[in-house]
Amino acid sequence: xxxxxxxxxxxxxxxxxxxxxxxxxxxxxxxxxxxxxxxxxxxxxxxxxxxxxxxxxxxxxxxxxxxxxxxxxxxxxxxxxxxxxxxxxxxxxxxxxxxxxxxxxxxxxxxxxxxxxxxxxxxxxxxxxxxxxxxxxxxxxxxxxxxxxxxxxxxxxxxxxxxxxxxxxxxxxxxxxxxxxxxxxxxxxxxxxxxxxxxxxxxxxxxxxxxxxxxxxxxxxxxxxxxxxxxxxxxxxxxxxxxxxxx
Numbered sequence: 001x002x003x004x005x006x007x008x009x010x011x012x013x014x015x016x017x018x019x020x021x022x023x024x025x026x027x028x029x030x031x032x033x034x035x036x037x038x039x040x041x042x043x044x045x046x047x048x049x050x051x052x053x054x055x056x057x058x059x060x061x062x063x064x065x066x067x068x069x070x071x072x073x074x075x076x077x078x079x080x081x082x083x084x085x086x087x088x089x090x091x092x093x094x095x096x097x098x099x100x101x102x103x104x105x106x107x108x109x110x111x112x113x114x115x116x117x118x119x120x121x122x123x124x125x126x127x128x129x130x131x132x133x134x135x136x137x138x139x140x141x142x143x144x145x146x147x148x149x150x151x152x153x154x155x156x157x158x159x160x161x162x163x164x165x166x167x168x169x170x171x172x173x174x175x176x177x178x179x180x181x182x183x184x185x186x187x188x189x190x191x192x193x194x195x196x197x198x199x200x201x202x203x204x205x206x207x208x209x210x211x212x213x214x215x216x217x218x219x220x221x222x223x224x225x226x227x228x229x230x231x232x233x234x235x236x237x238x239x240x241x242x243x244x245x246x247x
Contacts, residue, residue, distance in 0.1 A: 027088045034091035035079040037061075038179035039072065041095070045186040046072060072182050077175035086203065087176060089210050090166070098183075100213035102162035108205055109135070109146055109161050116158040122212070129208065138196040145191055152189075159184055168194035169202040 033040060039055045050071045054064045061068065069076055082088050093101065103116025104126060112127030135142060149160045163184050170177040171194055195202070 027082065027092055030092040031082050031088055032079060034179060038074060038182055039068065041183050042072075043183055043185055046182060049186065072178075074178045074182070075175040080175075086206055086210070087170075087173070090180065090206070091176075093210070097213050101209045102158050104209035104212050105165050105205065106158040106161045108133070108209065109165065110150065110157075114150060114157050114161070125212075133201060133205070135197065135201075142196050145193075145195070148191070155189060156185075159188060160190060163188060164190050164195060165197075165202065165205065168197065169199075169206055 037055075039046075039050075042050075042052075042055070050068065054060045054068055066076075068074075099117065103118045104122070107113075107115035107118055107123055107126035108130050111130045112123045115123040115126060118126070145164075146161070149155070149164070150157050152160075163181070166180060167177050167190065170180070197205070
């Protein structure tokens with residue numbers, strides 16, 4: 001089984017009407033590229049199992065399309081219409097912004113403790129945002145999942161937390177997840193179960209992380225200063241988290 005896919009090289013084969021329709025739909029071309037050729041953002045680790053020459057040449061890619069999908073463990077699925085703007089945003093986000101999204105996601109899930117490349121103001125913002133979400137309502141199972149990720153020194157916690165949240169968010173769209181999955185290390189190990197966070201909150205976290213990652217205005221100017229009580233609470237939470245990691 002093969003699938004028609006759009007590449008930079010063969011887009012000229014479309015008739016003028018098709019080309020115009022493609023260009024007139026915001027994000028449609030980028031979405032098609034993500035869905036049909038997700039390996040354009042392939043993590044380098046996949047080169048150990050995939051002959052990358054197959055994706056560097058459009059003819060070879062077309063001839064070995066099924067083989068590429070199978071090697072990368074990508075579900076075959078016809079390209080769907082763009083019905084969720086958040087899916088489009090994730091699929092087409094620039095690598096530098098994506099890295100910041102992952103940092104925001106990680107910081108939110110860890111109450112600001114593991115904040116990737118965020119600055120101190122952004123880390124504090126995530127602490128306050130997480131407090132408002134009250135993720136602790138999901139109990140010990142949620143807490144133990146996060147702590148187990150932080151205690152695994154063989155993996156990058158920001159990547160694992162981000163991948164787990166996106167997989168949980170896309171639980172009803174496995175074809176999307178398997179396409180996005182190739183942006184992460186091939187050997188990344190995720191918990192078997194998804195996060196217990198409700199779909200509404202997962203969506204809220206993703207939208208917020210995307211929004212914050214794209215902001216040019218310093219976070220410090222967007223929120224008021226922490227009160228002394230909040231600073232003390234954050235210090236106590238940090239000490240508890242560090243103690244949990246040591247134990």
